[in-house]
Amino acid sequence: MPVVQLAGVTKAYENKIAVSDLSLSIEAGQMFGLLGPNGAGKTSSIRMMMGITVPDSGSITLFDKPFARNSLERVGYLPEERGLYKKMKVLDQLIFFGQLHGLTGDEAQKRAVAWARRMEISGALPKRTEELSKGMQQKIQFIATLLHDPNLIVMDEPFSGLDPVNAVLVEQTLLELKSQGKAILFSTHRMDQVEKLCDSICLINNGEAVLEGNLRQIKARYERNHVIVEFEGNPAFLSSNEVAQAKNFSGHAEITLKPNGDAQKLLHEAAAIATIFRFELVEPSLEEIFIQTVGVNADA
C-alpha cells in the first residue's frame, strides 16, 4: 500500500507550468529521493503533497485515501529554509508544533526533551531560536518534523547547514526511521547522500519526471564504462586513446571510457608506466547520471 501517491499531477502558475503530469509512489519503509535542478518543480510537488497548494489536475493519495487535511497529522515536513519562530524558546517551539500535530502539551514536552537528548541539543532547549547556529536550528527543525511520530516524512534539503558529524547523526536517524517502516521522501542536491540512502528516486526537469524507479535498477541501465584508478607514477595513460574524459585527483583518477574503449587495454597501458593500487570498472555515479539526463548546464 503506497503511503503517498501522485497520479498525473499538474500545477501551473500564470504562464509557467511548474509540474506536468507527475506520477510517483512511495511505500512504507522506503527512502525516496526527489531530485532535479533548481526550478525543476521539486518544491511545487512537495507543496502539493503537503496540501500547501492544490494541483490543477491529477490526484494525490495519502495513506491510501484521497488527500484530506486531517491526514497531515501523520506527516512530518521539513522545509528547505528554517521555518522557526526566531524569538520563541526552543522547547516552547517544539511543544507548539507538537500540539499543532495533535499531541498534548505534556506529551509534546516529554518527546521534545527525549529527541533533544538524542540529537545532542539538550542545552539549547531553554534558548531562543535566534541565539543558535544554523546547524543547531536545522536539528531543531528536524526534531519538530519528527516529534509527532509521523508515518510519512518529507524533507527538503535535510542536511543543509550540518557539519559532517551532525550529518551522520541525521543519516543514522533517518535509516533508523526507515527500519521502523516510515516512508521518507527527501529532496536534495547532495547526490552522494541520495546514492547512500535512497532506494528509489524520481528525477524531474522542467516539471516533468525524466528518470524514475529503483536506484539500483536505474544505475544498472547504464553501461559500465567508468574506471576508478588509484596509482603512483606517470599519469600519461589518462590521455590514452581508450579514454574519453579523465579527472586526476593526485593519484586518484576517475575515467570515462570512449564508447568502444577497452578497459583491459587501458590497464596494460597504465601498468606499463605507473604502479596501480586499484583499477575498478564501475557504474556511473548518480551525479553523472543526473548531469547526463538534465544537461551539463543544469544548476545542481
Next chain:
Amino acid sequence: MRNILLIARREYLEQIHGRAFMFSTVLVPLLIVALLGWGAMTDRKAVAGKHVAVAADNAEIASRVRYEMLNDKDANFTVELVAPATQQDIAALLKQVHEKAIDGLLSINTSSNGAVTATYTSLSTGDFANVGGLQNALNRGLIDERMIVKGIKPTDADELLKRVKIETLQLNQQGETEQSKGVSPFYKAVMMAFLLSMPIMLYGLDMARAIIEEKTSRIFEVMLSITRADDLLAGKLVGVGAVGLTQIAIWMTGATLLLGTSLAANVLTGNLSIHFSLMEGLFFPVYFVLGFALFSTLFSGLAATCETSQDLQKFMPLAIVPLYLSMGILPVLLKDPNSIWAIAASLFPLTAPYVMLPRMGLESVPLWQLAASIGLLILAIWATLWFSSRLYRVGILMYGKRATLPELLRWLRYS
C-alpha cells in the same frame, strides 16, 4: 478550532513578552499624563494671569480700562497704569516688554476729535486670548467712561453693564441635566481618540510586520503544512486582539487605582475633571475590538503581498488617513457633535472606531446611530476579511518580488 486557539495563544504570549507591548503599555499612558499635565499647567498659568501695562493720554479712560481689566476674573490681569503717558514713558515700557519685565503694553490714544485708537505690543505673535480679553475690557471701559460723561453714576454704569454668564448643561440618556465641564470634553475626546487609535495602529502594523517576517523566514511553509491559511490568519487576529484588550485592561486598572490618589484629585479638577459613563465603558472595548479587527485584517492581507517592511510603507496611507481625518474632525465634533460631519465620521467604518466614543462623551448619541455604526463596521470587517484572506492565501507563498496591482487582482480571482 484547536489550531486557531493554539496559534492565538502563541501570538498572545510572544507579543505580551515583547518589547513593543511593554513600550506601548507605558508610553501611551505617559502621553496622556503629559497631555493632562500640560492642561493643568496651562490652567494654572491662566490663573496666574498676564502682567500688562496700560499707557494712555487720557487718565480717566485708562483708569476705567484698568478697572475693567481687574474685574475680569478669568483673565486675572496684573495691571500697571501710566497715564497720562509721554513718548518717553511708552519707550520705557516697550523696553520692559523687551526685557520680559512685563508681558505686554496696551497703548490707548485719544485724538482731538475724541476718536480712540489702541495698540497692544507683546513678544508673542499669537497672544490672541489676551487681545480678546483686553479688547473686551477696553470697550467696556470706554462705554463706562462715555456713560459717566453723559451723567450716569459709575455704580449705575456698572449695574447697566453687568455681565450674564451662560451656564451650559448637558441632557443625558436618562433625560436628566448635568453641568458641562468647561474644556474637559476636549481632553476627554482627545484621550479617547488616543487610547483607541494608538493600540489599533500599533498592533495592526506590528501584526503586518510579523506576517512579512514569517513570510520571509518561511515559517508559513511549515505552518501551512499543518493548518489552513484561514485558521492561521484567524489565530493571529484573535491572539493579537487579545493582547490589545489586555493592554486596555491594564490601563483601566491603572487608571482606576491612580484616580483614587490625592495627586489625581488635585490635577483632575475644574476644567480637567473627566468622567466616563457606563455606556462609554461598555462601548470602549467594542469599538477597540471592531477597529482592531478591521485594520488588522486589512493589513494582514496587504502584508502578505509584501517582501519587506519597506514594501508595506506604500499602504500606510490606508491606516494614517482615517486617523488624520478622525483627529481633524475633533474640533467640529466639539463645536457641534450632532453636525452632519460628526455623524458621518462616527458612521463611516474607517473613522467610526476613533470618532464615535469621543462623540458619545459629548452628547447622547441616538441608539440607531450606534447600531448603524457597529453594523457598518461589522459589514466592513466581513468584506475586508473576504478580500484579505484571498490575498493572504496566495501572498504568503509568493517569494522574490513585490506583487503588482494586476497580480493582486488575479490573486483575488484565483482563491
